[in-house]
Amino acid sequence: MTAPARTRSTAELIRAEEPVLAHNYHPLPVVVARAEGTWVEDVEGRRYLDMLAGYSALNFGHRNPVLIEAAHRQLDRLTLTSRAFHNDQLAEFAQSLAELTGLDMVLPMNTGAEAVESAVKVARKWAYEVKGVPADRATIVVAAGNFHGRTTTIVSFSTDETARAGFGPFTPGFRIVPYNDLAALEAAVDETTAAVLIEPIQGEAGVVIPDEGYLTGVRELTRRAGCLFVADEIQSGLGRTGRTLAVEHEGVLPDALLLGKALGGGIVPVSAVVARREVLGVLRPGEHGSTFGGNPLAAAVGSAVVGLLKTGHFQLRAAELGVVLRDGLTSLVGKGVVGFRSRGLWAGVDVDPAIGTGREISERLMAEGILVKDTHGSTIRLAPPLTITEEELRSALGALEKVLAA
Template sequence: MTTVESLRTPGAVEAAERWTAHNYHPLPVVIAGADGAWVNDVDGRRYLDCLAGYSALNFGHRHPSLIAAAHAQLDRLTLTSRAFVHDQFAEFCRSLAELCGKDMVLPMNTGAEAVETAIKVSRAWGYRVKGVPAERASIVVAAGNFHGRTTTIISFSTDPDARADFGPYTPGFRVVAYGDLDALDAAIDDTTVAVLIEPIQGEAGVVVPPAGYLTGIRRLCTERNVLFVADEIQSGLGRTGRTFACDHENVVPEMYVLGKALGGGVVPVSAVVAGHEVLGVLKPGEHGSTFGGNPLACAVGTEVVRLLATGEFQRRSAELGERLHARLTALTGQGVVAVRGRGLWAGVDLDPALISGRAASERLAAKGVLAKDTHGSTLRLAPPLVVTAEEIDWAVAQLGAVLTEAR
């Protein structure tokens, strides 16, 4: 019997289509190995990874210190449960709390879990601290958001693909235009417990808000006694050239929601990080996770924090990000309509009359560059922070060639 593992690219793609739910529409690339910023497929072709697991691979594939931390922990202990305290737990929580300038951490696994956690904590804080009447808590969110795909989260999505046919929806959310402080102000009332926002909207196409937006949210939340909850799952941990995207406006939220890169591309790790006055509202038995904060996750997560503590990756993202954006902006008028983003994170709007985002992604893959489209005509680029200047130049040159050929 022929196994999936023995198939080359066409057969492996066909087998994946046959045996899996079609909740993704992947490019016809079957990855078998990776190192740093590069991956190779089952046929031996190499690709520069300019997606980096939607920022889960900020430190590249198989970063040596992360792999070493994982190997060392695999030889000792991988899972207990939160019924006990294991020897990696306190160090992970301490180091992450200090990186965030907070004093409490609640570890989970996935980004969506962390967002759900932040929602529950915000509501508990609203009832137990702010004094919101029972069952009345409201949370203000932004149109174009992407916080995950659980039932509660898609209840306040404005993306039909994420939301349609999955109701009935969870109440308690108010959606306002992203970047509009007046609309945000008008949506806050005495029942509002939190403003949940992406400092940069990733899935929407790497949308950067107007200058002063985050500062304005901070001011409104302080004035109205509302928690500022920053979803930094994609934008945080070095991606934008700072540790957090909120740092670009020197803004500190009550809660950071983290994930993706926190697991170093090795294991799923997420967390909510806040002060005792916020996370301290939880009592034993009110929230938990079998795998959240497991020894393997904590060992890897602690090493991720150590890498970020040096500032090296934030500097690389800032410096190389300028190069990436300059090279991409130079393609404006040659098939590129607009370029957005910060650091090593860019949303590139293509002329839909020339080429779709999907077609551009497929043609880039044929030239050895992996990227992915969103919302029809937008490409998202997020290479690992270990990428080199020469590799950035080469990747953008391949995009230029794709656009030239399309003309």
């Protein structure tokens, strides 16, 4: 009888990656082999509570049974046609997503960065054809501290030198203003402005939440100035903050929404620009596209995701457990936590630098069976699947308290 193949250890697998993978990430030293719900297991059988959820791509948990069933069902039928042909899943997906967001039209893409790039193109086209901005003079106003992706155009308006350094020359046409500053935003908007592109909550910056009234002010300002309000909800959207969309906390509806991550349920990459008909209506055949955007497998999974969100269950869980998260972090302020920002099941936690960097705190939590990820300095992000139980959430907070005390 042939002996079963030996599973390589964590150390062996990490060493095997070193010479063949580009070093564009610095992952924690854990090698995940399987997952279910809120838990992952490494190649040696150790279990960890996932408090990152793929940067919100896994809002509905690992291998959510509803989404897995939708994917299996579609895998047995049809996976790709390209947009050269119609497929029988795309119309339902687009219609359900438009209804969920309260907008009119959908441009399906794959990744979040693709959605942002698509929105930049569409906003410029709209500025020339609808607003009447002279050719090649359109500008887009963005906020400092933003994270919209890492493509060449997107890093052109990043203020993170790690993302920018060594990748110029940069794409012109962007104006950067401080986040959460309506006066600065108003000063930057003029007759050439095609759009204001912002995150309702800045995720990569450390879950930075603007003052109450900021999003309402952006909506009013853009309406007065005759330019578009484009909200990047790739991380903040689809239940994460206790509402379907983070902009709902102020009751505003942008001209265009950018969605991704959780839209694919952690199964396939799915993103979309969802906008008013006047905005996406500027596109004509041949001007923009994607071979895989809107593929039937992605559309089937995306429709199932929308179905989960329509129940309101996950939004309610995020809101209710968000109170537990906020209260737990409040109790740690002065005990190693110097500050935090949270909304729903999403938090940026600033740890006393004397205790450790964000990376060091993440590694110590990993040793306690909790997976998180650092962002800048001594800040860590908490973004568990929305399926997490109160007991699991309290366990994670207890592990953080233990690590800080140690």
